[in-house]
Amino acid sequence: GQQVMQIPQYQHVQEGEDFTTYCNSSTTLSNIQWYKQRPGGHPVFLIQLVKSGEVKKQKRLTFQFGEAKKNSSLHITATQTTDVGTYFCIYDAAGNTGKLIFGQGTTLQVKP
Amino acid sequence: ETGVTQSPTHLIKTRGQQVTLRCSSQSGHNTVSWYQQALGQGPQFIFQYYREEENGRGNFPPRFSGLQFPNYSSELNVNALELDDSALYLCASSKVSGGGETQYFGPGTRLLVL
Numbered sequence: 001g002q003q004v005m006q007i008p009q010y011q012h013v014q015e016g017e018d019f020t021t022y023c024n025s026s027t028t029l030s031n032i033q034w035y036k037q038r039p040g041g042h043p044v045f046l047i048q049l050v051k052s053g054e055v056k057k058q059k060r061l062t063f064q065f066g067e068a069k070k071n072s073s074l075h076i077t078a079t080q081t082t083d084v085g086t087y088f089c090i091y092d093a094a095g096n097t098g099k100l101i102f103g104q105g106t107t108l109q110v111k112p
Numbered sequence: 113e114t115g116v117t118q119s120p121t122h123l124i125k126t127r128g129q130q131v132t133l134r135c136s137s138q139s140g141h142n143t144v145s146w147y148q149q150a151l152g153q154g155p156q157f158i159f160q161y162y163r164e165e166e167n168g169r170g171n172f173p174p175r176f177s178g179l180q181f182p183n184y185s186s187e188l189n190v191n192a193l194e195l196d197d198s199a200l201y202l203c204a205s206s207k208v209s210g211g212g213e214t215q216y217f218g219p220g221t222r223l224l225v226l
Contacts, residue, residue: 033214042202042217043155088154099145099168100204100215102154 004029004103006089012109019076021106023089031092032072033100034063038085043102046074046087079110115139116205116218124224125193133188133221135203142207143167144186145215146178149200161186198225 004025013019023032031050035043047056049065049072056063062075072089088105115138125131137144143162147155157170161180175191184205190197200222204215 035215042220043204043215044217045214048214086154090154099157099160099170100147100155101157102147104152104154 004032004089004091004101006103006106008106009104010107010109012111013079015081015110015112016078019079019083019108021074021087021089021108023072023103025070025091028069029091030069032065033090033092034072034074035088035090035102036085037088037105041085043088076108079108081110081112084108084110116203116216118201118203118218118221120221121219122222122224124226126226127193127195129193129225130189130191131193131223133190133201133203133223135186135188135205135218137184137186137203137205138216140207141205141216142184143205144180144184145204145206146186146188147202147204148172148197149202149220150196151199155202158188193225195225198223 004023006023033048034046036046037043047063052069053067054065060077064073076083086105086107088102090100090102117136119134145160146158148158149155158172158176159169160167164180177189179187200220202217202220204217206215
C-alpha cells in the first residue's frame with residue numbers, strides 16, 4: 001500500500017532558526033493533511049493540500065504540495081518555543097473519507 | 113477546543129479484562145474514527161463509523177470493536193486486554209461531504225494495562 005515517509009524524525013533548533021520537515025510518498029496522493037500534536041496533547045489539524053504545486057501559508061508556516069503530488073513540506077520561519085511538538089503529514093487512505101494514515105511524524109524541539 | 117470529548121481521561125486495567133471507551137462527537141458531525149497511539153508513535157487507524165455502521169477498519173484484531181449511536185456518539189470496546197494495548201486512544205469526528213474532511217480529535221483516553 002501507500003507509504004508516506006517523513007524526515008527528519010527529530011529536529012532540535014535554536015529559537016529563531018528555521019525548520020523544515022519533508023514528506024515523501026511512493027505513489028501519487030489525492031491530498032495531504034498536516035497536523036500538529038503538542039507534548040501530552042492530541043493532533044490538531046493545520047491544513048490540507050489538494051492541488052499539484054499548491055502553496056499555503058499560515059503566518060510563519062508555509063506548506064507545499066509537490067507538482068507530482070508525491071511529496072510535501074512544512075517550513076517554519078523563525079521558530080518559537082510555541083512551535084514545539086510533533087508534526088504529522090498524513091493522507092486519507094481511501095480518498096477524502098477520514099481514514100487517516102499517520103507516520104511517525106517529525107518531533108521539533110526549540111531551545112530558547 | 114474541538115468540541116470532541118472522551119471519557120474517561122485515564123484508565124488502568126489488568127491483562128484479560130475488557131474496557132469501554134466513549135467519545136462524543138462535535139455537533140453536526142456524522143463520522144467518528146478511532147486511533148491508537150502508542151508512546152512515541154503516530155496514531156494508528158483502528159476503525160471508522162459512519163451513520164452507525166462500520167465504514168473501514170485498520171489492522172486491528174476483532175477484539176477491538178465499536179458502536180456508533182443515533183446521536184453520533186461512539187464507543188470503542190477492547191476485549192481480552194493485552195499489555196501492548198497500553199496507549200492513548202483518540203477519537204476524531206468529521207462530517208463526510210465527499211471532499212477532504214478535517215478530523216477533529218478529542219483529548220484521548222490513556223489506557224494502561226498491567
